[in-house]
Amino acid sequence: MKNNLASMMCLDLFITSQEAEDYNAIKDLITPTKAIQVPIIGFGFYIDYFSAEIEKLNRQKDINIIKDFADKFQWIDNLDEIFKDEVFETIVLTNKKQEIIWVNEGFKKMTGFSKSFALKKTPSFLQGANTCKATSSRIRGKIHENKPFKEIVLNYRQDKTPYKCEIKVFPLSYKDTTHYIALENAI
Numbered sequence: 169m170k171n172n173l174a175s176m177m178c179l180d181l182f183i184t185s186q187e188a189e190d191y192n193a194i195k196d197l198i199t200p201t202k203a204i205q206v207p208i209i210g211f212g213f214y215i216d217y218f219s220a221e222i223e224k225l226n227r228q229k230d231i232n233i234i235k236d237f238a239d240k241f242q243w244i245d246n247l248d249e250i251f252k253d254e255v256f257e258t259i260v261l262t263n264k265k266q267e268i269i270w271v272n273e274g275f276k277k278m279t280g281f282s283k284s285f286a287l288k289k290t291p292s293f294l295q296g297a298n299t300c301k302a303t304s305s306r307i308r309g310k311i312h313e314n315k316p317f318k319e320i321v322l323n324y325r326q327d328k329t330p331y332k333c334e335i336k337v338f339p340l341s342y343k344d345t346t347h348y349i350a351l352e353n354a355i
Contacts, residue, residue: 251351257278280327304321307337
């Protein structure tokens, strides 16, 4: 009972305070019990919860940055409605000429390209040899219509590996369309 892990507190301190000779004398007596497994299993649930909370905070941070842009450019669009129920990995914000002015941290995770590399480029830099020309043409046409749309396009990461990307594009306007926001997911 004296050396049972389940009944010891601060076991790491206890073990590290032992001389080598004393530790060797008791190490075979210290055996883990099933009771000690509960906190370890419980920790996994905690990590899952903590990760989900971090994701929520990062999502809200990204939305708040977009709202700062909205204040700066006086967009009349309802951003809360745009983001409502949307799941996304990446946000890409472009100007009227479709030059990237901001991307979130998810962009680097999805594409491998840094924020600074992406700035002032058009999102078409992600396209490659096997990107469907008809899809690219449809995207250009839908952008010129100035209406929200969804499309799936074959893009390429920095390491040249292809991935399918679902994009949802929303025009943002003051009096006329001034910017576009794309919410993206690798599928």
